[in-house]
Amino acid sequence: MIQPNIPDTTLPRIVVVGGGFAGISIVKALRKAPVQVILLDRNNYHLFQPLLYQVATAGLEPESIAFPLRGMFHKYKNVHFRMAEVRAVDTVNNILETGIGDIHYDYLVIASGSNTNFFGNKQVAENAIGMKSLIEAIQIRNYVLKQFEESLLLEKDEEISPKLNFVMVGGGPTGVELAGAFAELKKYILPRDYPELPIHLMNVFLIEAGPRLLNGFSDKLSNRTKEDLEKLGVKVMTNVAVKDYDGSTLTLSDGNTIKTQSLIWSAGVKGFPLKGLPGDSLLPNGRIVVDEFQLIQGLKNVYAIGDIAQLTNDPRFPKGYPMVAQVALQQGKNLGNNLLNFFRNKPMKPFKYKDLGSMATIGRNRAVTEFSGIQLTGYLAWLAWMVVHLLKLIGFRNKLVVFINWMYRYFTYDRGTRIIIKRGAANIVKLGKTVTQVDPSID
Amino acid sequence: MIQPNIPDTTLPRIVVVGGGFAGISIVKALRKAPVQVILLDRNNYHLFQPLLYQVATAGLEPESIAFPLRGMFHKYKNVHFRMAEVRAVDTVNNILETGIGDIHYDYLVIASGSNTNFFGNKQVAENAIGMKSLIEAIQIRNYVLKQFEESLLLEKDEEISPKLNFVMVGGGPTGVELAGAFAELKKYILPRDYPELPIHLMNVFLIEAGPRLLNGFSDKLSNRTKEDLEKLGVKVMTNVAVKDYDGSTLTLSDGNTIKTQSLIWSAGVKGFPLKGLPGDSLLPNGRIVVDEFQLIQGLKNVYAIGDIAQLTNDPRFPKGYPMVAQVALQQGKNLGNNLLNFFRNKPMKPFKYKDLGSMATIGRNRAVTEFSGIQLTGYLAWLAWMVVHLLKLIGFRNKLVVFINWMYRYFTYDRGTRIIIKRGAANIVKLGKTVTQVDPSID
Incomplete structure (x- = not known):
């Protein structure tokens, strides 16, 4: 067994797979817990997916909706981040197989999110x-x-x-x-x-x-x-x-x-569960069946939260909670607090979803929002949408850069980032190849 | 001969190859000239190279030092931009061979810049x-x-x-x-x-x-x-x-x-001249010999400006002017004005370089600058460096975003853009391939 260079500890080790909304939320909740937290993600940043469409349409730089995970957690002395692909899990021996080697866990939290679903076409x-x-x-x-x-x-x-x-x-x-x-x-x-x-x-x-x-x-x-x-x-x-x-x-x-x-x-989106999980916990949509404490059916120390988890303890959502940021954030926090309670010999609380409302923007001065029965449309909804997204976006620098892009676009009707970034061209093909040779995986 | 879809005109057509400092400078000078200007670049943006090292060291987003060329010139009714690789020139028939087809020119301005020079190793x-x-x-x-x-x-x-x-x-x-x-x-x-x-x-x-x-x-x-x-x-x-x-x-x-x-x-850098230029105008360093009006030796309607041009009319620079932004900007402007003069039957002026000084930053509060005999170091030089670069950077949005990044870095000692952008990972290889299939050239 290869063990990547992860600090030894006598504390219980909680491995969290995925630095999306669910993953960062549980890591924050475990900030002061008497545990070692290993956070794994294939990328070195947390992505604020709700604004991804603005990157695709030349409204924002990619960097302004991505926040380095190391920057987020460098003050958390019990948290260690590793950039890694997670391949499979051995739930008998409590070992996670990853691209950087095998990692032993005492508790495993799967927060690997979802990906595009083409429904088999x-x-x-x-x-x-x-x-x-x-x-x-x-x-x-x-x-x-x-x-x-x-x-x-x-x-x-x-x-x-x-x-x-x-x-x-x-x-x-x-x-x-x-x-x-x-x-x-x-x-x-x-x-x-x-x-x-x-x-x-x-x-x-x-x-x-x-x-x-x-x-x-x-x-x-x-x-x-x-x-x-x-x-x-x-x-x-x-x-x-x-x-x-x-x-x-x-x-x-x-x-x-x-x-x-x-x-x-x-x-549509679907889950891509880890190999090695019990077959009867896996649903056809790729989600993993969990109980009201996010524990995976049939296991004792492996949890799933966020998009990948399917929990049906709420009659409003008979097919599981929607795969949205709010659910992920709340499940991460609840599981983090529950693990804290567990180590302190306090009772755990079942997950209870508090629907904070929904919003979607349509364009300049146009959006729709629903908050606890209050419906807004048009300019007011659009303002609310912007304020909420700015507040939720992680990082002061990112907030400022996004704000500037939005103000600039509002007043000039312009989209500043409409540049095509591509590899070197004809007469420097050799150079392009050079860099590729140094590291083929970079784009 | 394939002729890409470029508007017909009875005006003289000036084709400018390259949207770097030299290229944008001549296009600006020709703004109101009775000519049709075709600007070609392999990218759709002007790159502010002096700040490139800050992108490489996670201090700035790529988008904040790149400005869309179309955005820069959309008010110039006589300017047409095309994204194209330029392959060769036929100086007998006044035709430029490009990746998007052959383009006829009345006057050709080569402003294709320079690239890394490994000196043959x-x-x-x-x-x-x-x-x-x-x-x-x-x-x-x-x-x-x-x-x-x-x-x-x-x-x-x-x-x-x-x-x-x-x-x-x-x-x-x-x-x-x-x-x-x-x-x-x-x-x-x-x-x-x-x-x-x-x-x-x-x-x-x-x-x-x-x-x-x-x-x-x-x-x-x-x-x-x-x-x-x-x-x-x-x-x-x-x-x-x-x-x-x-x-x-x-x-x-x-x-x-x-x-x-x-x-x-x-x-070091070197030029990569177009195929089809007269052999005796080409130097071993890849630069093209021009006279004091930027005209290429042996040709009547083909000019070169910026890094690619080697002009030796100044005893201070016996090996040609340095390959820097200032020279490129001044040569572009001078040639643009000369062409204007030519169409107005006024005399042309030989290029005369006005050295505005040099500056380099070393780090936080440390830089060196020289302006007409005045030398600055340390904090003052560093402030001057920042102000000059902010002023020279094109685009209001870019200036603001760069300013915010710099202020943020100054006060937090943090670099906000330290994210690794790479292609999709293991369990979504199919998706990565999908997009590649749609367009293999995008990165």
């Missing part, structure tokens, strides 16, 4: 673009800006049109926010940056298989969202599913087709 | 890291942060030490600024982020083949720079050249060796 999975990671968001930005540049080189409408048709699949908050941002790219950026482009050829589609957008919101707000998006020029289609997509033609369940080179998929 | 070129492009700076940031992460997994000093030895080659402003920034990473970031690392194993070397650092500065400032760097812990070596580097052992001209996995090369 292989052809769609191969040709659509997901948007769950920072690199995917950067790739979308690069890709979309390149579509604009390449459109300029074409003369025939039927060649240009597939390049300027952008289709978002999934009418949840991500799809709505992306569609709104694309509509604003068309409205404010395209005419200025590409005066030669036939702008009427750009279309933004939002496709939702269910009867309405923002399923988790009230009917009233769903309808308002649809209206607002349509005012911005988005073609909203409900009760229509994606049947197939070969990279150039999108076929819908109603038989219609759309010629597009850009299908951005935010129609 | 192939093994060094293959194993060292250059720092001239945005992607190279991001790759350096990723690479350095990964070296820190990987060091943590090792136990023996002799394994850790090569990962934490960082060698800068070249004692010009870039080498000095990089070395200073690495020294500050060691001083302020490493102890906080990696308390488990044996910090004494990290060494920053600065190697200069000549007798002193900052060759273009006075002796006094050179010495002060060396002192300041040494106070920060940098091991400065002068009169020593790189003999060889195989990726793990650096061999110096004095026979000494350094075990290092990171050799960052800023020891």
Whole structure:
């Protein structure tokens, strides 16, 4: 057994897999606990996913929604971070297999989140673009800006049109926010940056298989969202599913087709559980069945929290809690406090979800929010959305940079980060290769 | 002949190759000229190279030193931008061959800049890291942060030490600024982020083949720079050249060796002239010989400005002007005004260089500057350096974001952008591949 260079300890060792909302929340709760905490993540940063769509649409720098995990926890003397891929778990011997070696745990907390779900459609999975990671968001930005540049080189409408048709699949908050941002790219950026482009050829589609957008919101707000998006020029289609997509033609369940080179998929997420967990704790959607203390069914010291965990102790959510930041944050905190209680011989508390409301932004001065029965739309909702996201974003520097980007965009209608970052070009191919050789994995 | 979709015109067409300091300067000068200007660049942004080293050392976001060229020129109705690789020129038929097709020009301005010069040492070129492009700076940031992460997994000093030895080659402003920034990473970031690392194993070397650092500065400032760097812990070596580097052992001209996995090369730049230019206008250093009007020797309508041009009309610079931003900006402006004069039947003015001084920053509160005989060091020089760079940086948003990053760093001693951006990981390999398939060239 390889043991990576992790400090020995006589304290109980809690290994947390994943530095998303659930992971950072439990680490914070364990700050002063008499335990050693090992936090593992494949990246060295916490990603603020709710603003990812703004990176994809050239509204924010990637760095302003990513916060270094080491910076977050360097004052926590009992916390050790390691950048590692987690491969499997041996629940008999309490060993986690990772890309940096095997790590022994006394308690294991799986907070590995979720990833894009293509619902088994292989052809769609191969040709659509997901948007769950920072690199995917950067790739979308690069890709979309390149579509604009390449459109300029074409003369025939039927060649240009597939390049300027952008289709978002999934009418949840991500799809709505992306569609709104694309509509604003068309409205404010395209005419200025590409005066030669036939702008009427750009279309933004939002496709939702269910009867309405923002399923988790009230009917009233769903309808308002649809209206607002349509005012911005988005073609909203409900009760229509994606049947197939070969990279150039999108076929819908109603038989219609759309010629597009850009299908951005935010129609669902699923869990990717660790190998080695008991089979009967795993659900077809990739989530792990846990009890009201987040303990994985059939195990004594392995927990799951956040998107990856499916807990059904609340009649409002018979299929488990929604896979959103709020649930992750609250589950992380509750489990952290419960472990603290356990070490102090106090009783543990079952998880109880406190719904703090939902919000989605549609565009400039347009958003919808629901807080304990109070519904807001338009300008007020949009202000509330901005304030909440600024407050929740981690890091003072990040808050300031995001705030400046937003103010700048509000007053100038401009999006400052519309740059295409790509590898070195023709006459320095050798240099590109050089760096690749030094470390092939860097992008 | 393929003609990319560029608007027809009866006006004379001036094609400018490269959107660096020289290129944007001539485009600005031609703003109101009775000409059509086609600006070509392989990237869609202007890069503010003087701050590139801060991207490489996790002090700034890439987006804050890159400004979209379309945003810069969208009010210039006679300017058309195209993102293109330029391959060759046919000076007989006035045609430029590019990756997006052939483009006819009436006047051609080559402002394609320079790239890293390894002086023919192939093994060094293959194993060292250059720092001239945005992607190279991001790759350096990723690479350095990964070296820190990987060091943590090792136990023996002799394994850790090569990962934490960082060698800068070249004692010009870039080498000095990089070395200073690495020294500050060691001083302020490493102890906080990696308390488990044996910090004494990290060494920053600065190697200069000549007798002193900052060759273009006075002796006094050179010495002060060396002192300041040494106070920060940098091991400065002068009169020593790189003999060889195989990726793990650096061999110096004095026979000494350094075990290092990171050799960052800023020891020189060279031009990469277009194919098709007359052979006797090309110098061994890749620069193009021009006359005092920037006209290429032997041609009537092809000019070169900036780093790529070698003009020897000033006895102070018998080997041509230094390859710096000031020269590029002034040559672009002068040629632009000359072309304007030409179309107005006014006489052209030969290029005359006005040296506005030099500056280099070493670290927190430390810099050296020379302005028309006035030499500054320490805090005042550092303030002057910051003000000048903020003023010269293009874009209001960029200025604000850079200012915030600097203030944040000054007061917290923190570097906010120390994140490793890499492709998706093990359990989402399929997704990574998906996006690659959509567009293999995006990074």
